[in-house]
Amino acid sequence: MEHGSLIYFDNAATSFPKPRSVVEETVRCMTDYGGNAGRGTHALALAAAEKIYECRTLLAKQFGVEDPARVIFALNTTSALNLALKGLLRRGDHVLISDMEHNSVLRPLSKMRVAGEITFSEFPSMTGDPRRSTEKILAGIALLITPKTRMLVTTHASNLCSVTMPLREIGAFCHQKGILFVVDGAQSAGHERISVDEMKIDALCIPGHKGLLGPQGCGALLLGKNITPEALGTLVEGGNGMASLERAMPLVLPERYEAGTLPTPAIAGLCEGVRIVERLGVDAIAEHERGLFRRARELLGNMDGVRLYADEYEGAVLLFNLNGIPADRVGRWLSERGICVRSGYHCSALGHQTLGTPEGGAVRASFGIYNDLAQVEHFAFALEEILRGV
């Protein structure tokens, strides 16, 4: 299907289109050098291994991790989060999560809670609260700490609106309290500065296919200095190309957590995506997206019948509803007009509850590097048509 005429405002789901160099490198891997890394030392196996190591090194640099071996490839953010949560938590632990968490945090923890393994509490992100401040967020966290609190999990940037959490301060707080700090970087990787070491993050979970512009099929878990292979249990066991005579997964980073064949073509593409982000600079990318957000907010804010949510936070994500029209219908009508958005609950039960969206959820427009102001204006025009009943 030809996408040239579509307006793609669903970058929070996956970035699209992918840059040409990402596509070319993904294909080149499959045609020129894509052996199976760690399954031999012939030319193609080693070439694949080099590309994978190159990507680890780029990601380590991008996210402030000193050792590339602390970059563990995963299928996506969700699988990275599952590994971090299930690998680090022990029976009886108490966990703190923000009230804006995605289901990729809420669901694994809910399952563990139902099984009687852990308990968790939600701390207020204060999204939409005019009194919001870092100090108040930390105070809210402090109130919920118990002697069994072992971990705090927070999204860095919400997938519903452009609110962000103060990672540096939360990391320092957790470090002082001896609490593990796990960050969901799904919406911030490639959009905001993140440094695992500086921010005292113990586990950063990121996708390759959103802000980092890579193909779907890869993400990563980046481990802080204090997490040892002994401390992080495995979720998946199997062949990893080393110590094949051992019955247990070796205690070696990152191979301990990379059983099975890695998605080498996706990783190869991700390499190029990270290079592009590095070249453009996350600050410039963020500023570009904020510019689109501001224009969209201005146009929608001036329309009767539009409700915006948490639009005081500027970034890549704008959430809204059209009064009297179900969100999914708005999404469908926009799609018929060639505009791609996501409607509904966005896999974020907690977030929608916190933002107070009605039944049916809301409509989300999320911007990326290939969007421009003309597209935002066309989008606003389409919404006006829908509101007029055209």
Added chain:
Amino acid sequence: MKIPRNQTPPRIIQERGGNSFAELGSLTAAMKAQEVLAAAAIPSTVEKIEFPSSHRGCVYGLRISAMQEKNARAVLTSARISVKRWNTDR
């Protein structure tokens, strides 16, 4: 097809004095060590160690010119990269 960096023609490595093998463990560990040595202008190729010290099977290491072994040891030690065993074929 671009020749991967690890496919160094064997004759260059095997010029004089034979080869040394640094047993490292995982493939990532071998690549990390290779990167460190490359920064010190010491070429190496990643290889599977034929008879690893641990008898665990499937262990990776680096082949280096035996003449470079002393330098390589110093560089790797300085980078806090632990080599499980050194072997030389002369």
